[in-house]
Amino acid sequence: MPQIVVYGLPGIPLGCIFALIAVGLVLAYTTSGVFNLAFGAEAYAAALLFYVAVHAGWPKWAAFVVSVVLFGPALGLAMDRYLFRHIRTASTLAKLIASLGLLIAIPRLTEVIFGNAVRMAPPSLILNPNHIYFHLGSYAVSGIEISTVGVTTAALIVLIGLFGFTQLGLRMRAVVESPRMVQLTGINADRVSMVAWVISGAFASLAGVLLAPLYAQLLDYNFTGLLVSGIAAAAIGGFTSLPLAFAGGIGLGVIQEILGGYLPSGSILSSGLQDAFPFLVLVVMLVALPSLKREHETNDPLASCDPPPPPLASTLRNQSFDRWTRYASWTILFIFVLSVVTWIPGNWVFTLSQGMVFSIIFLSITLLTGMSGQLSLAQATFAGVGAFAAGQLADHFGLSVIAGMFVGGLLAAAVGIIVAIPTLRMGTLALALGTFALALLVGSVVFPYSWAGNGNSGISVPRPLIGPVSFQDDRAFFLLSLVILVLCSLVIIMIRRGMVGRSLLALRSSEVAASTIGIDVRRLKIMVFALSSGIAGIGGALFASLQQSVSPADFSYDLSLLFVVVVVTAGVRTVEGAIEAGIGYYLLLQIMDFLPARYSGGVILPILFGLGALSYARHPEGLVEFQKRVWTERLLRLRDRLGGTPSTPDSDLPDEVVIPAVHHPPATG
Amino acid sequence: MSKNVAVSTQGPLRSAGMPDPPSPYSISSTSSESSAPSTSVPGPSVGGPVEKGSVTDRRRAESLLVAENISKRFGGIAALSEMSLTVDRGEAVGVVGPNGAGKTTLFNCLLGIEIPDTGRIIFDGKRIDNLPVYKRARMGIARTFQRLELFSEMTVREHLLLAQRSARGRVSLLADLINHGSASKAEEELADHLLALLKLEDVADTAVDGLSLGHGRLVELGRALAMSPKLLMLDEPSSGLDYNETKALTKVLEQVREEQGVAVLLVEHDLEMVSEVVSRLYVLDFGRLIAEGMLDDVLSDTGVRQAYLGQVASGEGQR
Numbered sequence: 001m002p003q004i005v006v007y008g009l010p011g012i013p014l015g016c017i018f019a020l021i022a023v024g025l026v027l028a029y030t031t032s033g034v035f036n037l038a039f040g041a042e043a044y045a046a047a048l049l050f051y052v053a054v055h056a057g058w059p060k061w062a063a064f065v066v067s068v069v070l071f072g073p074a075l076g077l078a079m080d081r082y083l084f085r086h087i088r089t090a091s092t093l094a095k096l097i098a099s100l101g102l103l104i105a106i107p108r109l110t111e112v113i114f115g116n117a118v119r120m121a122p123p124s125l126i127l128n129p130n131h132i133y134f135h136l137g138s139y140a141v142s143g144i145e146i147s148t149v150g151v152t153t154a155a156l157i158v159l160i161g162l163f164g165f166t167q168l169g170l171r172m173r174a175v176v177e178s179p180r181m182v183q184l185t186g187i188n189a190d191r192v193s194m195v196a197w198v199i200s201g202a203f204a205s206l207a208g209v210l211l212a213p214l215y216a217q218l219l220d221y222n223f224t225g226l227l228v229s230g231i232a233a234a235a236i237g238g239f240t241s242l243p244l245a246f247a248g249g250i251g252l253g254v255i256q257e258i259l260g261g262y263l264p265s266g267s268i269l270s271s272g273l274q275d276a277f278p279f280l281v282l283v284v285m286l287v288a289l290p291s292l293k294r295e296h297e298t299n300d301p302l303a304s305c306d307p308p309p310p311p312l313a314s315t316l317r318n319q320s321f322d323r324w325t326r327y328a329s330w331t332i333l334f335i336f337v338l339s340v341v342t343w344i345p346g347n348w349v350f351t352l353s354q355g356m357v358f359s360i361i362f363l364s365i366t367l368l369t370g371m372s373g374q375l376s377l378a379q380a381t382f383a384g385v386g387a388f389a390a391g392q393l394a395d396h397f398g399l400s401v402i403a404g405m406f407v408g409g410l411l412a413a414a415v416g417i418i419v420a421i422p423t424l425r426m427g428t429l430a431l432a433l434g435t436f437a438l439a440l441l442v443g444s445v446v447f448p449y450s451w452a453g454n455g456n457s458g459i460s461v462p463r464p465l466i467g468p469v470s471f472q473d474d475r476a477f478f479l480l481s482l483v484i485l486v487l488c489s490l491v492i493i494m495i496r497r498g499m500v501g502r503s504l505l506a507l508r509s510s511e512v513a514a515s516t517i518g519i520d521v522r523r524l525k526i527m528v529f530a531l532s533s534g535i536a537g538i539g540g541a542l543f544a545s546l547q548q549s550v551s552p553a554d555f556s557y558d559l560s561l562l563f564v565v566v567v568v569t570a571g572v573r574t575v576e577g578a579i580e581a582g583i584g585y586y587l588l589l590q591i592m593d594f595l596p597a598r599y600s601g602g603v604i605l606p607i608l609f610g611l612g613a614l615s616y617a618r619h620p621e622g623l624v625e626f627q628k629r630v631w632t633e634r635l636l637r638l639r640d641r642l643g644g645t646p647s648t649p650d651s652d653l654p655d656e657v658v659i660p661a662v663h664h665p666p667a668t669g
Numbered sequence: 670m671s672k673n674v675a676v677s678t679q680g681p682l683r684s685a686g687m688p689d690p691p692s693p694y695s696i697s698s699t700s701s702e703s704s705a706p707s708t709s710v711p712g713p714s715v716g717g718p719v720e721k722g723s724v725t726d727r728r729r730a731e732s733l734l735v736a737e738n739i740s741k742r743f744g745g746i747a748a749l750s751e752m753s754l755t756v757d758r759g760e761a762v763g764v765v766g767p768n769g770a771g772k773t774t775l776f777n778c779l780l781g782i783e784i785p786d787t788g789r790i791i792f793d794g795k796r797i798d799n800l801p802v803y804k805r806a807r808m809g810i811a812r813t814f815q816r817l818e819l820f821s822e823m824t825v826r827e828h829l830l831l832a833q834r835s836a837r838g839r840v841s842l843l844a845d846l847i848n849h850g851s852a853s854k855a856e857e858e859l860a861d862h863l864l865a866l867l868k869l870e871d872v873a874d875t876a877v878d879g880l881s882l883g884h885g886r887l888v889e890l891g892r893a894l895a896m897s898p899k900l901l902m903l904d905e906p907s908s909g910l911d912y913n914e915t916k917a918l919t920k921v922l923e924q925v926r927e928e929q930g931v932a933v934l935l936v937e938h939d940l941e942m943v944s945e946v947v948s949r950l951y952v953l954d955f956g957r958l959i960a961e962g963m964l965d966d967v968l969s970d971t972g973v974r975q976a977y978l979g980q981v982a983s984g985e986g987q988r
Contacts (some may be wrong), residue, residue, distance in 0.1 A: 491846065498845025502831045506820040512782060513818035517896060518806035518836040527842065 007261030008254045013145040015253020016152035017211050021230025022237065022245035023159070024203035028076075030240050031175050031189075031196035034084045034095045035429055037436075038102035039230070042201060043208030044223040046072050047122065048110050050209045051218055054123045064125060068205045076201020080194050087617040092428040093375055094617035097568055100377075104565050105610030107220035108603050115598055122212035125151060148210050155206055156246065159199070163242075168195060224558060225275075228437050229256075232278040235285035235433075252278060275444040279437040286430045287422045337482065341475050349474045351590040352583065353546055356481040359582030360488050360539035362567045363575065367492055368532040369564070370572035371501060372525065373508040375428060377560050378419070378435035381442050382412040382533040383540025384555030388452050390541035391461035391550065401464040405541035412537025413530040415442075420529040425522060431529075439557035447552035458551025461544040477546060484542060488535055489575045495531075496575075504528065562606060569612030571622030580624060585609075732791075733758045733932050734810075734900055739778050739788035741771075741956075748774040749785070750957045756900060761926060761933040763943045763964075766953035772936045773815070775953070776904055779934075780812060781805050793899060807838050811893035812902040817885045819877040825888050826873045829860040829895040836896035863891045866928070867921060883914040887921065894925060900932045901925075907939040919945050944968070 021039060028036045046067045053063035079102065087094055126147045134141055163169035174182045175192045183189045207230075208223065215222050229252055236248030260274045340349055361383050368374050386408030393399040393407060423434035447453035463472045464480065471477045495501050503524055506514040515521050544550040566585050571577025585605060592601030612623045619626045734756040741749040749771045756762045764772050777783040779790060781802040790798040797805050820828060830852045834840050844850045852860070864870050867887045872880060877888055886906055893901055906922075907915040919942050926933060926946075937943045943950070943964075950967045952960040960967050 494846050494849045495842070498850030499831060499834050499840045500842055500845045500850065502820075502823060502827055502850075503835060503840050505823055506831060509820040509822075510818040512802075513814065513820070514835075515802040516780060516782075516806050516812050517832045517892060518803050518838060519840065520801075520803045520838075524840075531842075 003261070004258060007258045009257075010145065011254035011257030012250060013148035013253070014214070014257065015250035016148050017207050017214075017226070017249075018229045018233045018253050019246045019249025020152060020155065020203050020207040020210070021227065022233035022249045023242055024200040024207065025230055025234045026237060026239060026242055026245045027196045027203070028200040029234070031172065031193040032080070032084055032088060033092075034099060035092075035239075035433075036079075036200065037096065037099040037227070038079070038106060039200075039204050040224040040227040041103045041106035041220065042072065042075055042204035043211065044107055044220040045075065045110050045208070046205030047208035047212040047218060047223070048114060048119075050125075051119055051122050051212065052114055060123070060125065064209070068202065068209055072201040072203075072205025072208075073198040074201070076197040076199070076204070077194065079201070080197035083614060084197070085190060085193070090617040091373075093369070093373055094620070096375055096429065096432050097564065097616040098614050100561055101565050101568075101610040101613030101616075103224065103610075104562055104613070105607045108606045108610070111603050112598060112607070116603070119218040120216060122215070122218045124213040125209055144213050151206065151210060155203065159242075162199075168192075172196060221558065225440060228282065228440050229253075229278040231433055231437075232282040232285065235282050252281060273445070276441045279441040282437045283422065283434060286426055286434055337479075340478050346474055348590070349478050350546075351586055353474065353478045353481045354543075355583035355586040356478075356485045356579075357539055357543045357546055357582075358563075358586060359579045360481075360485050360542060361536050362563065362578035362582045363488050363492055364532040364534075364536040364539065365563060365567045366572055366575060366578045367495070367528060367535065369568070370574070370577075371492075371496060372504045372528045373428070374424070374525065374529065375432040375564070376435045376529070376532065377432055377564065378439040378442075378557070379533075379536045379563050380540075380555045380559035381435075381439040381557065382416060382536035383543065384442070384447060384453065384550075384552065385412040385415055385533075386537025386540035387461070387544035387550050387555065388447070388459065389537070391459045391544050392451065394462055395459065400466075401462055401541070401545050402466060405464075405538050405545075408541040409534040409538040412540070413534035416533025417526060417530045420526050424525050424529065435560075436557070439560050443552060443555070443557050447555070453550070453552035453555075456551060456553070458549055458554075460549045461541075461547070463545055463548065471545075481542060481546070484538070485579070488538070489579070491535075492575050500524070500528075562609075565606075565613035566609045567622075568616050569609045569623050571625030571628075573621045574625060577622055577625055731758075732756060733760075733793060734779070734934070735791040736779060737789050737791075739775065739785045739790070741774050741778055741783060741785045747956045749778065751788070752953070752956075752958055753788075754951055754958075754961075756932050756934055758899070759926075759930045759932050760949065761935065761947040763935045763937060763947035763950045764953060765937060765940065765943060765950060769955075770953040771956040772953055773904065774956075776812065776902060776936060779902065780810060806896065807836055809896070809899035810902065811836075811896045811898035811900070813886065813889040813893055813904060813906060815905040815908055817882065817889065819880075819885055819888060819892075821878045822876055824874050824876055825869055825880075825891070826860055826864065828877065828888055828892045829863055830856055832892045832895035833859060833897075836898075859895065859897075863894055866894075866924065867891050882909050883917075886910065886918060890918075890921070890925070894929065894931070898931055900934060902934045902936075904936050905938060906935070907937060907942050915939060915942055918942075922946055940968070 021043070025036060025039055028034055028039075049067040049071055050063050053066055054060060058066075083098060083102075084095070087098060124144050124147055126143075163173060171182065171187050171192050172195065174185075174187070175189055175196075182192070211223065211226065212218055230249070233249035233252050234245045236251070237243070237245030239245075256274055256277050259277060263273055340352060344352075361379060364379055364382070365376075368376055368379075386405065389408035389411045390399075390401055390404030393404040394401050399407070419434055419438050420431070423430045448455045453459065463470070463477060465471070469476075471480050503514065503519050506517070506519060507521060507524065511521055540555065543554075547554070567578055567581045570581035570584065588605055589601035592599075592604060595601070595604075597603075615623055621629075732755040734754070736752065736754045739749055739752045739754075740747070752771070752775060754762075754764075754775070764775065766772055774783060778785040781797070781800060781804075785798065788798070789796060792805070792808060792810065795808070797808065800808075820831075823831070831840075833856050834850070834852075840850070864873050867890060869884070869887055869891060872884060877885065880888065890903075890906070903922075906918055910918065922933070923946070925931065933946065935943060935946055937946075948964055950960075950962065950964050951958060952967060952970075959972055960970050962970075
């Protein structure tokens with residue numbers, strides 16, 4: 001048997017799993033327009049359920065019924081029924097963020113329910129995973145491979161049967177063609193999409209259960225990572241064709257294994273390029289396929305009838321109220337800073353600095369997502385680029401960390417531009433997927449090198465030294481972070497108030513109209529993306545200097561996802577939202593440290609913020625910002641009742657503003 | 670000048686019950702003149718192709734906008750077939766036609782939102798058919814939309830200021846960081862002037878989200894005018910407006926033209942509004958030009974009436 005076949009054969013079972021993921025993604029995407037990033041979380045939850053059930057002594061068939069036949073479809077059903085059905089007309093961005101919230105929350109929820117024990121050697125579905133059943137030529141076929149291929153084939157046959165030979169399948173194929181057309185013929189597209197979600201959920205759980213034994217340990221990390229391969233396979237099918245997505249999955253698995261066979265084993269290049277392969281396929285697909293350019297955006301003619309977003313809390317306050325809050329906030333800020341440099345214990349000062357450094361990184365999300373409506377899933381990676389650049393420059397060239405911070409920011413911006421140019425014009429979804437893949441690629445191929453992040457051991461980064469002033473002390477560093485945070489905030493505020501900010505507002509409302517008034521949409525988007533990655537890079541370098549030692553694990557891709565949901569929940573439209581998110585998150589993390597590991601901040605906070613992000617479609621200004629508005633309104637009302645001074649008209653909601661009618665010509669004229 | 674009246678053979682074809690032209694390439698509005706003697710065209714018709722050609726040459730030199738042989742197909746549908754159009758400086762030209770005639774496609778082709786399959790477009794003496802939308806906008810083409818495309822969360826005044834700045838390509842990050850891109854005195858003055866002209870002072874600092882459709886149209890008009898355009902393209906400005914609002918809009922448009930001397934290309938359903946604004950008219954049907962000429966001549970043409978109003982031709986139009 002030729003060598004290439006020997007290398008390629010183990011790719012078939014792997015490819016089967018990619019194919020299952022791809023088919024599940026495409027099913028949900030085509031019928032409901034949601035690109036379900038939570039697919040990896042669904043798969044993990046099902047695999048965990050299967051693991052727990054088997055270890056509780058259940059027979060495997062019973063565990064299979066519970067996790068794949070009942071749980072998976074039920075989860076899919078619930079996601080459609082309680083979330084995605086209600087945001088069908090929402091923007092791609094809102095749908096992506098909702099699925100992202102689930103991707104973050106579900107694995108942590110399972111941890112609360114089932115505990116966070118280390119789970120080694122996940123059980124296989126059927127057959128003994130390590131037993132060699134027969135030889136194909138010189139290749140030994142193990143139980144796990146047989147079971148994976150067998151079960152996938154069975155699932156495929158069921159799907160083909162469903163699609164090809166039932167009334168429901170006919171309708172589903174029709175919805176894939178055109179949901180609106182289907183509704184016009186009197187078919188309930190809601191029901192059809194519900195069925196698609198149920199099947200998608202079943203495929204997710206099946207993929208999860210099949211995938212688990214491929215790894216020594218059951219970790220949610222592995223499932224999210226494989227998502228990119230599934231996405232790449234789905235991209236081969238243009239996100240719409242099920243057979244092509246399936247074939248793409250198998251092909252991807254085989255080629256990945258062949259690559260692994262021919263590349264020198266054990267090197268970063270070998271393991272890295274294997275990881276990178278789906279990324280490269282995805283990027284090529286995003287750029288090359290013309291059908292992908294037309295985004296699956298529900299062009300609901302009624303979408304423009306949605307009410308305008310509610311005003312931000314800050315716009316509600318009237319003059320006297322504003323003055324009062326401004327004095328109060330300046331006083332509080334002053335007392336706060338004074339306390340930090342005098343009496344607050346060192347570890348809390350460190351936490352506060354951490355919060356401020358992350359606030360800087362979060363500001364990059366405010367700029368990109370809040371102001372320009374784009375979604376990047378690689379902000380932690382850009383932060384890492386800044387951090388490692390600053391550290392390496394300080395180490396090799398003795399460059400001051402402050403200078404290194406700006407070089408790091410520039411480098412991050414440059415990387416951002418390289419990703420943005422091919423993917424940005426393909427739309428929100430392409431940028432999100434492209435950056436997600438970039439995060440995985442850089443994390444596994446670039447950061448481990450000794451000239452970058454130096455693998456697990458990481459690199460050390462000094463504290464800055466400006467002339468005679470050293471920032472070695474945590475309190476001094478706190479002040480430095482404060483200054484940089486204020487500078488970055490000012491930049492964002494100036495942009496928001498300025499013409500670039502207004503151009504971005506224009507862009508978000510109508511790209512066509514923006515370009516017809518002379519705005520160079522593409523250049524503007526790339527500029528904002530570069531600036532955003534640059535700010536993330538600066539924040540990352542500052543983080544490295546604060547920690548004094550960083551490794552690639554500090555900037556892993558899942559952190560980027562967490563960043564997005566945290567900022568979105570706190571308020572992605574305002575600078576204060578980013579700062580609240582940064583300081584709030586890391587303070588809460590520290591405060592909740594005393595709780596048992598199962599309920600610690602690292603578990604509970606992602607759940608809270610992940611679930612909070614689900615409301616993005618309804619409250620794009622952020623849950624915290626929304627609550628602030630509610631409370632400001634209450635306060636204003638209370639004050640009116642007590643003080644008797646009626647609030648001025650500007651504090652009313654905009655729909656109550658009296659707008660004079662269009663000037664009519666006089667009746668006599 | 671009534672030289673440029675040209676009416677195609679579509680009239681008799683249509684009255685004979687053949688709605689679909691045999692080939693999109695066989696008949697163009699100019700060449701069809703001689704081949705269709707059966708059409709009795711009211712009003713003067715053009716002489717020969719030679720004279721017509723010289724007129725075109727002269728036009729090309731003088732006109733603000735010259736579009737020649739623009740064709741656009743979407744799959745099997747010819748949305749536009751060999752459409753030619755000129756707009757002189759300061760002239761008001763109308764494009765009318767029933768729904769689906771290709772009016773919006775024509776607009777999109779002229780602006781660069783759609784790339785036409787054939788033909789060329791010359792604006793202000795330069796070829797623009799390879800330029801992206803924003804560059805054409807910066808050269809002086811402004812438009813309004815049939816379905817409002819306002820920038821939500823921005824006030825009316827902000828629309829006017831942004832349009833001035835972006836039309837000159839002066840939106841800069843650096844300026845924002847220095848003085849958050851605040852408007853210059855001249856920019857403020859133009860904005861104030863436009864607000865007064867369009868009678869939008871009362872809502873100048875209101876976010877556009879809460880505005881009525883009538884106000885919205887005026888804001889779009891103001892945003893277009895703020896670009897100090899040479900050519901103003903209006904896409905069905907009266908749609909959704911009632912009689913009085915349309916009247917008011919027409920009046921504003923007249924004032925604007927008087928004052929700024931801007932050329933207008935108007936796509937419109939409302940023939941009354943068209944006849945009040947434009948002096949020359951193009952009529953489209955099924956993506957082809959079926960008539961062009963001075964307003965009154967075209968409106969009284971039989972073929973146009975059939976295509977546009979769906980009237981069955983009376984004796985004169987038939988053999």
